[in-house]
Amino acid sequence: MKEIKCECGHVNPNGTVLCESCGKVLDEKQQQPILDMRYEGTARRSQTYKRTIIDKIWNFFSSVKVGVALIIITLIVSALGTIFPQEKHLSLTVPAEIYYKERYGWFGKVYYALGFHDLYGSLWYELLIASIGVSLVICSLDRAIPLYRALKKQKPKKHVSFLKRQRLFAETDLHDADEKDTFNLLKERLVNKRYRIMEDGENLLAEKGRFSRWGPYVNHIGLIIVLIGVMLRSVPGFYVDEWMMIKEGETKTIPGTDKQYYLTNHQFLIETYDENDNEAYKEALENQGAIVKNYQSNVTLYKASESLPGEEPKLTKLKDYEIRVNEPLTFDGFSIYQMTYKNELKSMTFGLMEKDTNEIFGQVTIDLDGPKRIYDLGNGYQVEILSYFPDFEFSNGEPSTKSGDPNNPAFAFKMITPDKRDGELSFTSIQQTIEPFGENKYKMVFQGADTVYYSGLTVRKNETLWILALGGTIFLIGVIQGSFWYHRRIWVKVVDNRFYIAGHTNKNWFGFQKEIDEIVDGTGLPFLIDQSKKSREKVNEG
Amino acid sequence: MEKKRRRFIQRTIILFVLAMAIIYTVYTNLMKDERKIAQVGETAPDFMLEDMDGNMIRLSDYRGKGVFLNFWGTFCKPCEEEMPYIDRQYQIYKDQGVEVIAVNVGETDLAIETFAKRLSLSIPIVVDRKGEVQEAYGIFPLPATFLIDSNGKIIHYFDREMDEQTVKDFMERIKP
Known part of the structure; x- marks a missing residue:
């Protein structure tokens, strides 16, 4: 590894553009009239170390070009993901592959094949985001650290060629007597403008706002913290997004809490607006019909003793609460929101009727969640349930149930009456009654049904929010730091009665030049010239 | 350097x-x-459920025996098909240290009793009314069968319908 020795005696690492000590140009290719001051000409991302695979990976991610490319690719791909709906937002009854092909043709087929149907959860999209994160970390490390070192160890004494090739520059001859005065006057004015002064003989460096240079890196730290926050979502305990349907009167464990918390749903309420609320509503209500004012679940929260799945824990009441939309029940980092509801059959009432006379010999009310086998109506009348199908359908000619939920209850009844002691069979569902063994004397007539509300609640916990907020805040601090402060430096050098002055800023050259003009004005020194304009003019002339 | x-x-x-x-x-x-919980090689999550006669059954009480843990519902056709096989093989293997726990997914007693009577089942049936055991085992879809060895470890998970030979092979595997 060859190192570069500058004529000032300083030994620079390989890849250095400007001598770390005196600022002399080391890279012979750097022969432009104005120096490229980016990263202070340090040997960044030492492209020279390319031997091992680690270095190769490092150098790949260290490239700003690669970083920008990754961001652009991600933007384009994210946009493509919005052309067709994502799979998770569709309630598909056919496989996604077929859906995309049939609905959108060959393009849909390609779309599906490339994984765009579930873009934001796909492996390659996640890897793309991860690469941006890696690029962010490595780019920042590879630039911030050398820049920090370079700025920390800068010396006031610079090579004349360094000053001459700064964008703002002036030189003049001074007499011995004036020289000291001018130098001191200049220094005083710089201090008044809040510059920090470093001196070495007749060399001077005035600097302010160095802190602005860290803006972009602070900014990146903010982004990295946000990425860490997003990553923590997949760590158990940081993020919960669960869902529960809970029936009125039911007590259930709250999902996502490891059986530590239980909830009782006492009542679910829907309230609608009426004219008494406000005269002005009258017209709207006439046009629209009922308008819902409030969805509410009245609940009690319990802390549960440790228990196994299926075991009843001991419950300690924590609080009663009325969950309304946007008024979640909160505890221990969890929030429980009112999301939806459903109304289901709770019980059905049938009357045992003699067909000829329409006389009813008693009623049975069947709790659909726990029907009894035998309902005794007295006086020798009795109804037995032979089978119960909560979600009835015929499959292959046989009665069966689609699920355990009472969506479409059906019963096989055996009706025992004083005159039919062996009982008559009747299959009764909501739509129809079947009498499998011929015409019966009695039948079960449907007399009514009770319903019960279920509250649909979501259980959320997000312990990453404060991390995202912190990251966002740091990001903004970085933006402010880099935007509203400027890193301005002025070098002054006197050699053999020749007075050199040069200035550099990282942004807002106009403001900088105005400031220098004020400093120089009346010192007998010439105003500094913006050499970039001069060289541009030269180019134009040439 | x-x-x-x-x-x-x-x-x-x-x-x-x-x-x-x-x-x-x-x-x-x-x-x-994916199912992340109750994976093969892990200790089977312990649970406590009531059987049809009101007795509490606790999985960890069966340490030392092989447990054939089956989740089912009366509405599940494949469950209905395989139930008689499980019942028949249980009669053979119960004297050799194999226990069957058939966990119903929380239906009504009437539905379960009717079903058990129709298929004349004698295997112990427990009811997971609140779905907590299904959650602990990450059950979806039905039927689902776990083979648990005498040390309480899950040695196999099977989420399709079993024929009688499969049931027999499974019981053979968990025989202590």
């Missing part, structure tokens, strides 16, 4: 940490939809 070595080590460590973070995140995100 010392400097170069240090740089190499620094870079390796940083890249390693980044790689680990990414692998972890991507892995957990991709596994989100």
Whole structure:
């Protein structure tokens, strides 16, 4: 590894553009009239170390070009993901592959094949985001650290060629007597403008706002913290997004809490607006019909003793609460929101009727969640349930149930009456009654049904929010730091009665030049010239 | 050279940490939809459920025996098909240290009794009314069968319908 020795005696690492000590140009290719001051000409991302695979990976991610490319690719791909709906937002009854092909043709087929149907959860999209994160970390490390070192160890004494090739520059001859005065006057004015002064003989460096240079890196730290926050979502305990349907009167464990918390749903309420609320509503209500004012679940929260799945824990009441939309029940980092509801059959009432006379010999009310086998109506009348199908359908000619939920209850009844002691069979569902063994004397007539509300609640916990907020805040601090402060430096050098002055800023050259003009004005020194304009003019002339 | 070595080590460590973070995140995100709990090789999550006669059955009480843990519902056709096989094989293997626990997914007593009577089942049936055991085992879809050895370890998970030979082979595997 060859190192570069500058004529000032300083030994620079390989890849250095400007001598770390005196600022002399080391890279012979750097022969432009104005120096490229980016990263202070340090040997960044030492492209020279390319031997091992680690270095190769490092150098790949260290490239700003690669970083920008990754961001652009991600933007384009994210946009493509919005052309067709994502799979998770569709309630598909056919496989996604077929859906995309049939609905959108060959393009849909390609779309599906490339994984765009579930873009934001796909492996390659996640890897793309991860690469941006890696690029962010490595780019920042590879630039911030050398820049920090370079700025920390800068010396006031610079090579004349360094000053001459700064964008703002002036030189003049001074007499011995004036020289000291001018130098001191200049220094005083710089201090008044809040510059920090470093001196070495007749060399001077005035600097302010160095802190602005860290803006972009602070900014990146903010982004990295946000990425860490997003990553923590997949760590158990940081993020919960669960869902529960809970029936009125039911007590259930709250999902996502490891059986530590239980909830009782006492009542679910829907309230609608009426004219008494406000005269002005009258017209709207006439046009629209009922308008819902409030969805509410009245609940009690319990802390549960440790228990196994299926075991009843001991419950300690924590609080009663009325969950309304946007008024979640909160505890221990969890929030429980009112999301939806459903109304289901709770019980059905049938009357045992003699067909000829329409006389009813008693009623049975069947709790659909726990029907009894035998309902005794007295006086020798009795109804037995032979089978119960909560979600009835015929499959292959046989009665069966689609699920355990009472969506479409059906019963096989055996009706025992004083005159039919062996009982008559009747299959009764909501739509129809079947009498499998011929015409019966009695039948079960449907007399009514009770319903019960279920509250649909979501259980959320997000312990990453404060991390995202912190990251966002740091990001903004970085933006402010880099935007509203400027890193301005002025070098002054006197050699053999020749007075050199040069200035550099990282942004807002106009403001900088105005400031220098004020400093120089009346010192007998010439105003500094913006050499970039001069060289541009030269180019134009040439 | 010392400097170069240090740089190499620094870079390796940083890249390693980044790689680990990414692998972890991507892995957990991709596994989100998979069953993560009650996997083969793990100790079977203990539970307590009531059987049809009101007795409490606790899984860990069966240590020393092989447990054939089956989740079912009366509405599940394949469950109906395989139930008689399980029942028949249970009669053979129960004297050889194999226990069957048939966990109903929380239906009404009437539905379960009717079903058990129709198929003349004699295997112990328990009811998971609140779905907590199904959650602990990550059950979906039905039927689902876990083979638990005499040390309480899950040695196999099967989520399709079984024929009688399969049931027999399974019981043979968990025989202590």
